[in-house]
Amino acid sequence: MIAHQFPALQVVVPLIAAPVCVILRDARVAWTIALVVTWAALGMALTILHRVLEGGTISYLLGDWAAPWGIEYRIDMVNAFLLVIVTTIGSVVIPYARASVEAEIPAPRVYLFYCMYLLNLAGLLGIVITGDVFNLFVFLEISSLSSYVLISLGKDRRALTAAYRYLVMGTIGATFYIIGVGMMYMMTGTLNMADLATLMPAVIETRTIHVALAFLTVGLSLKLALFPLHVWLPNAYTYAPSTVSAFMAATGTKVAVYALLRIVFTVFGAVDLLTVADAREMLMALAAAAMIGASATAIYQNNVKRVLAYSSIAQIGYMVLGISIASVTGLAGTIVHLFNHALMKAGLFMVLGCVFLRVGSVMLPDMEGLGRRMPFTMAAFVAGGLSLVGVPTSVGFISKWYLVQAALERGWWPLVVVIMVTSLLAVIYIWRIVEAAYFRPPRAGAVAVEEAPLSMLVPTWIMIGAAYYFGIDATRTLDIAVGAAETLLGGLQ
Amino acid sequence: MEFPGVLGYWIVVVLMMTGFYIVIAHNNLVKKIVGLNVFQVSVFLFYIAMAKVKGGTAPIIAEGIVQYSNPLPHVLILTAIVVGVATTALGLALVVRIRDAYGTIEDDEIEAQENDR
Numbered sequence: 001m002i003a004h005q006f007p008a009l010q011v012v013v014p015l016i017a018a019p020v021c022v023i024l025r026d027a028r029v030a031w032t033i034a035l036v037v038t039w040a041a042l043g044m045a046l047t048i049l050h051r052v053l054e055g056g057t058i059s060y061l062l063g064d065w066a067a068p069w070g071i072e073y074r075i076d077m078v079n080a081f082l083l084v085i086v087t088t089i090g091s092v093v094i095p096y097a098r099a100s101v102e103a104e105i106p107a108p109r110v111y112l113f114y115c116m117y118l119l120n121l122a123g124l125l126g127i128v129i130t131g132d133v134f135n136l137f138v139f140l141e142i143s144s145l146s147s148y149v150l151i152s153l154g155k156d157r158r159a160l161t162a163a164y165r166y167l168v169m170g171t172i173g174a175t176f177y178i179i180g181v182g183m184m185y186m187m188t189g190t191l192n193m194a195d196l197a198t199l200m201p202a203v204i205e206t207r208t209i210h211v212a213l214a215f216l217t218v219g220l221s222l223k224l225a226l227f228p229l230h231v232w233l234p235n236a237y238t239y240a241p242s243t244v245s246a247f248m249a250a251t252g253t254k255v256a257v258y259a260l261l262r263i264v265f266t267v268f269g270a271v272d273l274l275t276v277a278d279a280r281e282m283l284m285a286l287a288a289a290a291m292i293g294a295s296a297t298a299i300y301q302n303n304v305k306r307v308l309a310y311s312s313i314a315q316i317g318y319m320v321l322g323i324s325i326a327s328v329t330g331l332a333g334t335i336v337h338l339f340n341h342a343l344m345k346a347g348l349f350m351v352l353g354c355v356f357l358r359v360g361s362v363m364l365p366d367m368e369g370l371g372r373r374m375p376f377t378m379a380a381f382v383a384g385g386l387s388l389v390g391v392p393t394s395v396g397f398i399s400k401w402y403l404v405q406a407a408l409e410r411g412w413w414p415l416v417v418v419i420m421v422t423s424l425l426a427v428i429y430i431w432r433i434v435e436a437a438y439f440r441p442p443r444a445g446a447v448a449v450e451e452a453p454l455s456m457l458v459p460t461w462i463m464i465g466a467a468y469y470f471g472i473d474a475t476r477t478l479d480i481a482v483g484a485a486e487t488l489l490g491g492l493q
Numbered sequence: 494m495e496f497p498g499v500l501g502y503w504i505v506v507v508l509m510m511t512g513f514y515i516v517i518a519h520n521n522l523v524k525k526i527v528g529l530n531v532f533q534v535s536v537f538l539f540y541i542a543m544a545k546v547k548g549g550t551a552p553i554i555a556e557g558i559v560q561y562s563n564p565l566p567h568v569l570i571l572t573a574i575v576v577g578v579a580t581t582a583l584g585l586a587l588v589v590r591i592r593d594a595y596g597t598i599e600d601d602e603i604e605a606q607e608n609d610r
Contacts, residue, residue, distance in 0.1 A: 137573075138572060141576045148587070152590070157591075157594035161607070167580065167583065171529055172516065175533055175536055182540050182543065
């Protein structure tokens with residue numbers, strides 16, 4: 001039964017396809033390979049999710065070496081859902097990529113772009129699927145190294161410095177993570193997450209474990225761009241090629257949030273970490289600072305990609321807020337927001353890719369009057385923007401509703417105020433762009449532009465459409481998110 | 494008895510902070526990469542130091558070998574070294590391209606150029 005090998009194939013197929021792209025050295029072939037592999041990965045992810053929903057946690061032993069000595073891929077509701085998120089985004093972004101990449105990356109390098117994309121996909125899927133903390137580090141580095149390269153492919157020379165700064169900070173983050181893993185190994189002698197979870201309560205009071213926890217949290221927070229460790233993110237998203245911004249904004253930080261969830265709720269699942277270590281107040285304060293600070297900064301940006309980048313930092317605040325509340329509702333809010341935010345942010349960045357293709361810039365003044373000249377593209381922006389604000393019937397509303405409920409359950413109404421204020425700030429930064437596009441005439445001397453090609457417009461609208469489909473009928477995603485939250489809080493099954 | 498083990502960890506901490514300081518304080522992009530290397534190497538030493546068993550040898554099943562060091566962290570570090578080499582190579586490649594684009598590899602000069610536009 002090949003289906004039983006899907007957990008391994010999920011990672012191995014993109015990993016092997018990447019060098020194949022390099023050997024064949026042809027842009028069109030590389031794109032076809034990327035498309036086929038991503039869709040195959042989506043198929044496998046859906047099968048795995050189905051199996052998990054039917055039969056519970058899957059444990060896959062690599063090379064049949066028994067856990068905890070061998071590497072185990074352990075898939076429950078949480079990572080099965082994450083696999084679907086990552087592959088779904090990839091499956092919609094790749095058809096879109098062809099025209100966008102052709103326009104933004106020099107032709108001789110296009111096949112290398114797809115190679116790096118496949119490596120990135122393999123790394124992200126590996127992080128999500130693995131049940132081994134060191135294996136996670138290796139995949140973290142695979143996905144990070146490839147994302148540095150993807151960012152540096154941007155046209156603007158500032159893409160190079162953005163990639164360099166991300167490389168320095170990302171490496172420090174990953175190294176912090178591995179220091180934490182080493183300290184856990186020192187105290188428990190195991191690297192398997194499930195095994196760590198059973199051994200952790202005995203050693204939780206030691207200083208080594210406390211220090212390990214600090215290194216793990218700070219390292220992963222660098223990766224997921226938690227305020228104030230977010231400084232690499234705005235430039236990286238702004239100057240990367242449009243396709244890369246769309247893919248990375250929707251998957252990269254989400255997967256890092258997942259890794260943090262795993263460490264806090266699975267590895268340290270048997271101890272009530274957030275109360276023991278005073279981590280709750282700290283995470284909550286940083287999340288609130290990220291939400292308000294980054295949203296306020298977004299208002300003052302003139303580069304629209306940068307507006308979205310700061311908005312991403314604020315949205316990461318929402319996810320961390322859910323983690324710090326640590327109730328089923330709060331975690332469900334976080335998990336469903338991972339999915340919802342991926343849809344709307346990918347959609348919005350894809351809109352900007354269309355704008356960049358036709359206008360050659362995503363600066364606010366260059367987008368004046370664009371609403372009439374690229375009606376379908378800008379309509380997608382408005383729809384996505386409304387979802388970001390959290391208008392009912394959009395996915396943004398579902399996530400915020402859950403987080404507000406979670407805060408009220410605990411009686412922490414100041415958090416509700418923070419969520420409201422952030423939504424209002426989002427109204428302002430989205431409105432600035434809408435105003436420029438619809439209520440101002442095109443600037444004198446602006447070049448005539450036509451609508452973006454269908455190969456880009458259709459994927460963009462699929463993404464935005466999904467953001468409303470799952471906003472109107474959220475039962476399916478919410479069921480999975482609540483189930484995943486219960487799995488996490490239940491600790492070991 | 495305690496002393497050598499503790500000394501090993503002191504070396505790790507000193508190297509780690511040295512590397513970290515270089516990454517933060519230095520202005521030259523190549524020196525930052527070197528600092529990053531020192532920082533990573535300290536972690537390699539940390540893993541190797543923790544695996545050492547006093548009086549232990551290599552883990553080989555043979556006559557007379559009763560105690561051996563834990564080989565697993567050594568293997569893990571082989572992987573981490575490969576990752577470190579890849580990171581260094583990529584970092585230096587980026588520095589080359591930054592020099593082509595900006596004509597300098599000093600962080601403050603690059604920042605001045607970026608703020609100009």
